[in-house]
Amino acid sequence: MIGLYAVVIGAPRGALGARGEPVRIIIRGGLEAVCGEPPPPLSPEALRAHEAAVRRIADEAQACLPARFGASAANENDLLQALGAREQELLAALELVRGREQMNMRVHGAAAAPAPAGGPGTRYLEGRRRATRLPELDPLRSSLSAVVRAERVEPHEEAGLIASVYHLIDRGASADYRRAVENAALEGVRLSLSGPWPPWSFAPELSP
């Protein structure tokens, strides 16, 4: 069994895995899979160690698609096959994240009520439009347009938390990003930021 940390371009030499083991690079076409020991049982420490290993790899690689904790393959052959089957998709994703990292933004507040105009069908569709487009953030989007390369919105159902928004930015641009967010005047929502992170939300599922 092989544990998988990430699929990358420009794998770092001599990187260490979650348990201090030297990682092994398995190559398929233009893809480099950074592998190590099989994943241990799930625990907070094991998760943190995986995250830290991925971060070390991401910091050094030109482009990095992180694998979730637990991603593994029975053997090298299975892994090669899984990579081969998804080569185009993974290469496209790697191009998107090349030289980039991710900022996470949680959007707190009460979801704005859809305009009361129209019947139930119109209100439903308008509600969905607002949940996926988050027009509340439009003023911020224009001031972030110089920094943000891609955006992903994940709507939430919990009270008080409207959505998580993931922004892909160039490496090293997080200070500019934070400044733009802090200076934005938004009505009715509060934002909390974390990052920069490896581009977790822009990676396909990597468990073969």
Next chain:
Amino acid sequence: MSKDVVAMQVSQLEALRKEIERRAEKAPRWNADPKDVQKSVARLVLALIEFLRKLLERQAIRRMEAGTFTPQETEAVGLALMRLEETVHDLAKRFGLKPEDLNLDLGPLGRLI
């Protein structure tokens, strides 16, 4: 329809096909409990319907934003999508499935919807 949209839908359909293949490999075999078989078939069918429903919903939102729907069309499409969602959720509940059980894992493209 722009070329990008077509390309995205093609890669999405490809991802969908792979996900189905992956699930089919994991599906219980002939010796499994019939109830489990029923539940996993229901899960796959409902997940597919939910996937298509979200795709249609996204297209409807795009058309709404582009202003190519009349108010009557918006209302009719919205109502149909709303009812379909209710039906899918009702059926899922009957099989003991949660809404998140109906998520198909389609990678980054899938998560755009």
